[in-house]
Amino acid sequence: LLKMDPNNIPDAVPRSEPIKAAGNKSPYMVFGKVYHVMDDPRGYKEQGGASWYGLKFHGHKTSNGEIYDIQGMTAAHKTLPIPSYVKVTNVANGRSAIVRVNDRGPFHDQRIIDLSYAAATKLGYIQQGVAQVIVEVIDVGQWEQSHKQPLPPVAVKNVLLQVGAYSQAVSAQTVQQTIVQKMAWP
Secondary structure, eight states: OOOOOGGGOOOOOOOOOOOOSTTOOSSEEETTEEEOOOSOOTTOEEEEEEEEOOGGGTTSBOTTSOBOOTTSOEEEOSSSOSSEEEEEEETTTOOEEEEEEEEOOOOSTTEEEEEOHHHHHHHTOTTTSEEEEEEEEOOHHHHHHHTOOOOOOOOOOSOOOOOOOOSSHHHHHHHHHHHHHHHTOO
8 A cells, every 4th residue: 555644645725616517417326326416515514434445446537537546635425516625524533634526426325425545544544444524515715715825015115106197297296186185195
């Protein structure tokens, strides 16, 4: 097996992405059971079993056509829209990871999510193969808003700003007076 340090595996970074047709057919049937993809997954939270993809799936297509990478922070879920971002927490040890849902499954009654090898390693259950987890959908809009990086301050020296080009001095002076009044400059 691939050796990965669980403390050095970065989470997936939630970002706004369009929901595409690939992987989102609803309803769909697997092993005689019908599944419906959620229209609005906000607020989704569930506890249940998690498994991880076998290494034999590395390099194969996922439900949305992407290629599965064992080192990616991805997951399969039966009903969340693809793509979705979720926080997965291992109940036994409290470790959590953020993954991007890009596949369908796992189609076992006792499991609610199937994680990549990297995600299962980060959560600390790679040896056991399965774990009890809590899966919570991340509202990407809220995530992006709360994780915005402020722009660094800019050192200003001798900056000139042109607000117009005038053929008559009177027009330029009128605009200058308006700007000075609105900006409360001396």
